[in-house]
Amino acid sequence: xxxxxxxxxxxxxxxxxxxxxxxxxxxxxxxxxxxxxxxxxxxxxxxxxxxxxxxxxxxxxxxxxxxxxxxxxxxxxxxxxxxxxxxxxxxxxxxxxxxxxxxxxxxxxxxxxxxxxxxxxxxxxxxxxxxxxxxxxxxxxxxxxxxxxxxxxxxxxxxxxxxxxxxxxxxxxxxxxxxxxxxxxxxxxxxxxxxxxxxxxxxxxxxxxxxxxxxxxxxxxxxxxxxxxxxxxxxxxxxxxxxxxxxxxxxxxxxxxxxxxxxxxxxxxxxxxxxxxxxxxxxxxxxxxxxxxxxxxxxxxxxxxxxxxxxxxxxxxxxxxxxxxxxxxxx
Numbered sequence: 001x002x003x004x005x006x007x008x009x010x011x012x013x014x015x016x017x018x019x020x021x022x023x024x025x026x027x028x029x030x031x032x033x034x035x036x037x038x039x040x041x042x043x044x045x046x047x048x049x050x051x052x053x054x055x056x057x058x059x060x061x062x063x064x065x066x067x068x069x070x071x072x073x074x075x076x077x078x079x080x081x082x083x084x085x086x087x088x089x090x091x092x093x094x095x096x097x098x099x100x101x102x103x104x105x106x107x108x109x110x111x112x113x114x115x116x117x118x119x120x121x122x123x124x125x126x127x128x129x130x131x132x133x134x135x136x137x138x139x140x141x142x143x144x145x146x147x148x149x150x151x152x153x154x155x156x157x158x159x160x161x162x163x164x165x166x167x168x169x170x171x172x173x174x175x176x177x178x179x180x181x182x183x184x185x186x187x188x189x190x191x192x193x194x195x196x197x198x199x200x201x202x203x204x205x206x207x208x209x210x211x212x213x214x215x216x217x218x219x220x221x222x223x224x225x226x227x228x229x230x231x232x233x234x235x236x237x238x239x240x241x242x243x244x245x246x247x248x249x250x251x252x253x254x255x256x257x258x259x260x261x262x263x264x265x266x267x268x269x270x271x272x273x274x275x276x277x278x279x280x281x282x283x284x285x286x287x288x289x290x291x292x293x294x295x296x297x298x299x300x301x302x303x304x305x306x307x308x309x310x311x312x313x314x315x316x317x318x319x320x321x322x323x324x325x326x327x328x329x330x331x
Contacts, residue, residue, distance in 0.1 A: 005131060007097030008037045010090065012110075013051075013059075013067070014102055016209075021055060024102040024212045026169035028162060029062040031129050032100055033172060035136075040067040040178075041090055045077045051180065060178045061171045068094065068183045078199070080106060081191035084113030089185045091118060091157060098136060100129075103161035103265065104211060111159045121153035124161040125265055127288055136160065141288060163288065164212040165267035207240050210257065215239030216268045218259060218286070222275020222296060222315055225252040229319040230274055236326055242266065244282050260285040274315040278303025295319070 009032040014022045032038045040059060042051050051059070051067060059067060070086040077083055087110065091099055099114060101107040108124045115122035121136075128139030136158035138151045153160075210216065217234040219227050220243070227241065234241045241257060248258040259266055261284040271289035276282065278294070278301055286292075287306060294307035295315045304310045311318055 005036045005097040005136070007095045008039045008066075009035045009098045009100065010039050010041055010068075010087075010094060010096040011064075012087065012099070012101045012107065013040045013042045014104075014107070019052075019055075021058060022102065022209065022212060023169070024162075024164040026058075026062055027164065027167040028100045028102060029059070029064060030169050030171075031162060031167045032098070033063045035098055035129070035131060038062075038064050039094060039096070040064050041070060041087060042067050043070045043072070043077050043083055043086055056178045056180070060175045062169075063172045063176055064178050065176050067178055067180050069180055071182060071184045072187050073184075075187040075192060076196055078196055079191065079194055080109045080113060081194070082187050084110045084117065085187050085191050086183075086185045088114050088117040090183055093183065097157065099157065099159045101159075101161045102212075103163045108161050111161045115159050118157050118159075119155060120157035120159045121155040122159045122161075123151045123153065126151075126160050126162050127166045127267065129160060129162060129167075138162075141284075143284075163265055163267050165214070165269070165288070207234065208238070210240040210242055210259075211264050211266060213240035213266070214268050215270045215272075216242050216259075216266050216286070216289070217272045217274070218242040218244065218276055219247055219253070219274050220244040220276035220282075221246045222277075223247065223252065224275075225250065226316075227253055229316065229323070233272070233319055233323050233326075236323055236330075237270070239268070239270070242286075244276055244279070273303055273307075274319060276303050277301050278306065 011028045011032050016022050072086050075082045103125050123138040126138040126140050136153045140149050215237045217230045219230045242259040243253045243257045248255045260282040265285045267288040269290045272293045274295045292307045293309045294303040295311045295318050299312045
């Protein structure tokens with residue numbers, strides 16, 4: 001049975017390139033409300049120091065009572081030690097029982113640093129969250145998705161990085177009025193030892209972020225490097241395009257599109273794999289998808305073992321028919 005925790009539940013408010021909240025943050029806020037009083041952590045930077053009225057209104061819609069605006073001075077907030085020190089100070093000042101983050105590469109490192117600094121129990125890539133008795137319990141798949149585990153945190157502070165798509169975002173019946181509390185944090189010399197020499201912005205795309213997309217279309221070795229049909233289908237469905245390690249190693253698509261144990265972990269509502277064999281390291285990064293569709297000309301491909309729907313056929317014949325039929329149904 002889920003019961004509220006004693007201290008506040010602190011949620012890291014990740015932002016996109018335009019300064020708005022990333023969609024997985026709303027999922028975190030939904031999960032946080034089931035645990036207790038929800039507070040947000042907004043790490044200010046030189047470009048966007050304050051949450052605007054629209055963001056505050058959205059946070060109030062999702063039940064946030066307080067937004068702590070962290071000011072780390074001239075320290076570079078892109079560095080994980082800087083962000084971790086700010087969050088550590090905030091956790092200690094607020095008396096938080098839980099710190100929730102979206103499970104991304106950067107946030108998992110931040111979670112680990114906060115855990116070391118506060119002696120907290122840390123769980124990353126969690127797929128569910130609840131309270132049993134006086135303990136936070138996180139669900140998590142391990143060993144390439146072959147085992148489902150439940151991890152109980154036995155320390156006063158639980159630091160949980162929740163995978164995007166694990167919770168259905170939903171606002172409460174009654175919104176809250178959000179108060180903004182400035183929090184100045186002094187970052188020590190150790191966190192400043194690394195300096196960002198150059199920062200190149202990723203090319204903008206109309207597709208959703210791979211880790212947070214509700215629909216993901218993935219290509220593997222069977223594409224022979226041609227992702228055009230996958231991109232067309234993904235754009236029609238409003239989804240993201242991903243790839244297996246083989247496809248990225250061959251240079252057919254960027255490594256930021258790799259899904260698997262050494263890539264991005266996804267949990268979309270719909271996963272479509274075209275020319276994907278289903279190797280264990282790839283399955284570990286996508287097996288939590290709600291619905292898995294596999295297209296492969298090899299009927300013995302391992303991906304069919306976990307697929308909800310399987311099509312044995314040539315992806316270059318199947319995908320154009322699929323896209324054409326979806327266009328027809330959409331009118």
